Amino acid sequence: MSKEITSRSENYSQWYLDIVKKAGLAENSAVRGCMVIKPLGFAIWEKIHDYLDAEFKRTGHVNAYFPLLIPKSFLSREADHVEGFAKECAVVTHHRLMNAPDGNGVVVDPSARLEEELIIRPTSETIIWDTYSDWIQSYRDLPLLINQWANVLRWEMRTRPFLRTAEFLWQEGHTAHATEGEAIEEARKIHDIYADFVQDIMAIPVVKGAKSENERFAGAIDTFTIEAMMQDKKALQAGTSHFLGQNFAKAFDVKFLNEQNKEELVWATSWGVSTRLIGALIMTHSDDSGLVLPPKMAPTQVVIVPIPKPNEEILSVAEEIEHTLIEKGVSVKIDRDKKKRPGFKFAEYEMKGVPVRIGIGKRDLEKGVVEIARRDTKEKQLIPLEEVCDFIPKLLEDIQGNLFDRAVKFREDNTYYVDNWGEFEAIMKGEGGFVYAHWDGTSETENAIKEKTKATIRCIPLDQKSEPGQCILTGRASAGRVLFAKAY
């Protein structure tokens, strides 16, 4: 089965598409740029949802739901925002179809034209801040800590499943605060939640930082980001949290009476992660045999395959193992299919990234052992039956740790500290990687570097040490290194 996948070295892009398809994660739909998220892909999204939703609630946020459609005029209320967003989006102009006069199917009813066109939300700041203007009157109404799980749509020209699609699923938090400090603290708190989740649960190491002005969200004062390195050494922005200042409060006239009974503009944040995270997950861990999932993200952590076929004795052992593992919080599936051969099943679970496979064979059983195979290293070992249920939880932890460590090592091996332009250019035009280099702090220089090398500033790392130096391109003064890379 793994022969059906293009190898990474042969064609990295095709390798990614092959995994998405062969592992059954998603596929293109009849609508340009919109994907169908298949059951395994959606089960991974449910993991992301469940973990993050619990974290948001633990930190005092509640969920709500705002309309899919936004009046066109809302988009032009915040000037920077419209520049960054309004252009490529789906526009609803009519609200009725009618039978075609020629009897062939249906056509748009020209009499059902909307007075004002509606836009399918590309993001919801505008409709939400329009709503908040009714909800917020006094400091007692603040902070307002609201999140929404929703679909959004941006009419992208070049799409790739999960990484960039017209419609995608995400969560978008939109919070309102009485003070600047509180809003910045909120944006950073979410930034931490994202980083911890992506590292601890998805096993993807990230660099935490702030965006340069060029890469900031349309309408934001500050954008905090987490950046991960994919196996082609490009960076993927895995989540962003924005401090919006008072920009949206101004645009939608959201004021509150403070404790001194004086009117003030509200301070805002917004933040989101999307189904793009599934793309990051695939590209961080998978190999030329298919998907590799860290145990904490795997809908099925352990699969039990009877060898050569399920029979009563093998199934009773399998069910005992299943029962004990489920009690320990492990998700287990027994493959009861009698038609497919074990070799076929092995290849299938390998392709789908199930972290651990237990093979139970008649002859092994006589010796009191079962074969345990781990997906990450493909190592197999025979384990005594009575030790299996103690061994598996430790093995899952081990796999989780190994995948993270492997990804950290890969990133470290491809990270450079560079102080001269020739070397910078050579890396970016060659193998690629993360490059920490000095930058003079101007948009012009960032643009010039992008034009020459396609590399952009992924972030100004939060933990960067103060280190005076000279800009890699212009030689002008710099107070510290920033992270450059080519990006998704």
Added chain:
Amino acid sequence: MSKEITSRSENYSQWYLDIVKKAGLAENSAVRGCMVIKPLGFAIWEKIHDYLDAEFKRTGHVNAYFPLLIPKSFLSREADHVEGFAKECAVVTHHRLMNAPDGNGVVVDPSARLEEELIIRPTSETIIWDTYSDWIQSYRDLPLLINQWANVLRWEMRTRPFLRTAEFLWQEGHTAHATEGEAIEEARKIHDIYADFVQDIMAIPVVKGAKSENERFAGAIDTFTIEAMMQDKKALQAGTSHFLGQNFAKAFDVKFLNEQNKEELVWATSWGVSTRLIGALIMTHSDDSGLVLPPKMAPTQVVIVPIPKPNEEILSVAEEIEHTLIEKGVSVKIDRDKKKRPGFKFAEYEMKGVPVRIGIGKRDLEKGVVEIARRDTKEKQLIPLEEVCDFIPKLLEDIQGNLFDRAVKFREDNTYYVDNWGEFEAIMKGEGGFVYAHWDGTSETENAIKEKTKATIRCIPLDQKSEPGQCILTGRASAGRVLFAKAY
């Protein structure tokens, strides 16, 4: 606070709108017919999601996600379906905005017209069956048991929050089977899941039945429904499960090779419940003081209010109760607000339908008791401190049962078995109610009854006894009674 609500007897419709607003469940948005679901309303939807999602998974279903947009031509593929659905919907015709030539805001870019218009899904049968045609080749691919949680949009003319809105949230299951029998069994299994959930968790009694031809889903062979009585004695269709026969398989050419290697058309079901259930919940249990929630649907089951204000001693007692109750699986909130008076808080929690309120006062504490008030009957009693944590879980069960019993009694008190037209007409033009009457089985008669009385056949009850009789309107032969009512 309750004075702000119109009473049911004064104006039932306004009472409903008042509760939706004052309890903070939802509100109208800037987009006609689309509501904002506020945090309390959304928390109720999360309860519905969580319970049903677990039930679907327990019975072998998986979730997936299909595109929001549907090519216009898909809608005309299934003839009955397009008749029932395609007309009032949001049509996307363009994919780009541009800056207005006069510099004022943005306008639709006329050059970005789509070749084929796209429709925002009013339901997803068409796009899903188009996808299934790729997924299903062999009997080994069946059954396919897929559900999706999604937003859908139907351009409704007259809208009411939750009950009928342009955009709403729902789940839609779409399953494919090798045999007719299996598909019918699936449709009925889901029908049972819906009925059990709505009765056991939402405490809403329902009548289970099949729809007459007039009321069937567009494209279905059989529609199974659960019908509940609201406090205005009208019926509300709370969930439907459709046996679709081979209609969509034919329309989208979905065939499979059976075990004998012969090609056959696939059998289908679809089924859904929506945010409309929240409307049913409000209208079944609430009273003139506000929302009433059955404990199993209440995001907060118990609120603890310190009297007159939180102080260290009271809070330490409150936290001990909270801790013990949480361990018992009860959701608890302590109101720590020092600014609002207890009377104000009581009215607020009454309005929001919190099932149980514990008042902890200094003087009561000296006597070793706390005051416990239940929302359903508004009864209060003093309970010794050491008994509180045993008492509360039993009380919650009692409230859950009482609300269901109360709703059953209300329905029974307003249900009639009628055998003559004069009485039938008098009930439907008067107080209203559920009427079991004989019907000759024709659409013409059902239409005539609807025209004369506005009552429709809500369902042909599944548990109806075979009882020959004469049609209430035409006097023609009938094999059993059907359920008539005016409906939402």
